[in-house]
Amino acid sequence: MNEQSTQLRFRAADTLVSAIEERIRNGDLRAGDPLPPEREIVRDHGVSRTVVREALRILASKALITARPGFRPVVARLGYDAALDAVGSVAAQLLEQPDGVRNLFDMRVRIEASLARDAAKSATSEQIEEMEAALEANRAAIPDTKLFYETDVAFHSVLHTVPGNPMLPALHRAFTAWLAPNWIKMPRLPKRNEINYEAHKAIFDAILRRDPDKAETALRDHLDFAWNQVSDIIEGARH
Amino acid sequence: MNEQSTQLRFRAADTLVSAIEERIRNGDLRAGDPLPPEREIVRDHGVSRTVVREALRILASKALITARPGFRPVVARLGYDAALDAVGSVAAQLLEQPDGVRNLFDMRVRIEASLARDAAKSATSEQIEEMEAALEANRAAIPDTKLFYETDVAFHSVLHTVPGNPMLPALHRAFTAWLAPNWIKMPRLPKRNEINYEAHKAIFDAILRRDPDKAETALRDHLDFAWNQVSDIIEGARH
DNA sequence: AAACCGTTTTTGTCATACCAAAACTGAAGG
DNA sequence: CCTTCAGTTTTGGTATGACAAAAACGGTTT
Secondary structure, X not given: OOOOOOOOOOOHHHHHHHHHHHHXXXXXXXXXXXXXXXXXXXXXXXXXXXXXXXXXXXXXXOOOEEOOOOOOOEEOOOOHHHHHHHOHHHHHHHHHOOOHHHHHHHHHHHHHHHHHHHHHHHOOHHHHHHHHXXXXXXXXXXXXXXXXXXXXXXXXXXHHHOOOOOHHHHHHHHHHHHHHHHHOOOOOOHHHHHHHHHHHHHHHHHHHOOOHHHHXXXXXXXXXXXXHHHHHHHHHHOO | OOOOOOOOOOOHHHHHHHHHHHHHHOOOOOOOOEXXXXXXXXXXXXXXXXXXXXXXXXXXXXXXXXXXOOOXXXXXXXXXXXXXXXXXXXXXXXXXXXXXXXXXXXXXXXXXXXXXXXXXXXXXXXXXXXXXXXXXXXXXXXXXXXXXXXXXXXXXXXXXXXXXXXXXXXXXXXXXXXXXXXXOOOOOOHHHHHHHHHHHXXXXXXXXXXXXXXXXXXXXXXXXXXXXXXXXXXXXXXO
């Protein structure tokens, strides 16, 4: 029984990972199912529990399973949100690099500028109505700083639904989460909210007028304004 | 010595991860340095080797260390490339989802369209010269299909250097790597190369003429053409 | 059907042991 | 003085066995 034939050039855990990965992929283990107990995997695959635990850790880091301490790991419903969650810790490293926040924000601006153009060119009337509703909610929330932030995010999030690419909303949520720690430090006053609402309105109006150039510049102005507000804070926070 | 005070609500490995993360962040362990041997970490932190190994695995999945089987783990030089490498396995999952490749490709098109606009608006003369050189190399490689692919990638890669955001080249490399498995199946003939070269030239000319709209549409046409070539293949390959 | 309680699993962790490959050491040779 | 190579020590990869605490299970009572 003792198969201590150690140290080829692969880790036993890696081959176990592939085996379980396969069972997930071919439907033997379905999303939401709990994985077999560690000892059962030990028996079935003839490896030690050490190896099994390592394999489970790797699967978790690949977002194939979710493993809360103390509970049975369950097969994750792999989607864009879960995937971006899984890379969150890596993204956090990036944000600590010189200009990390700036560079990531630049990526966001690029994506969203593209979305503004798209919306101006091809948003359906339903989508425009959705945007209008979000804009109105945003206006109503001007006095309530906390609510304003939420409706602000919601307005931008509508833009991300226009092209029908499910990666976009997921990416927006990820960007929002990653950048939030810097954003919440930004002083939020009703006066500022007013300015931001007007910016949202300008973007919406350009989309309504089907003017892609105007929509893009309005959006860029809006985000540049927000950037200027936080960039000072980030400078100061640099350790 | 036996501190078998198990099972709070967090794992011992996670706190160990934080401890080592801290030592990396504050410069105690610098990029390229090997980590202390597992047994030394065991002594210093009063945990078992099981926990140490789990922690190392987690650090590796966070791209903070690189751990080849059989060798001492070394502190990774954290950069955008390493980070995107680390998320590669997650990205692979995404590509297997329905329309995964299409959606990822759409993201790429958005980014690159934005780059074409940027280049038309604000590329320096040095950058334009670089693009011209890349274009010429691309033209010269038309008869050599393999070389053409390389110069094709190189031409696009120049676009990614224009805004000076180091995330962009890294992302381009990542996209190229992730999409490569589908791309290499595309039939590559000198005739096709000719068409693609002309498309590159059209993009470059638009940039030269400082016409952002034209640059964007030229680039979109180019990528749409490429997409049409591979989309059939992907349909067939769907398991 | 819901709440309670005792029993059985199961996870998280520790300790120890062994093999084979890597890292280190020092002598021999250029 | 540097290189080469064999011998020794260290270290990573894995297996086994053990145990506490929490979770899952099952049956009983309300």
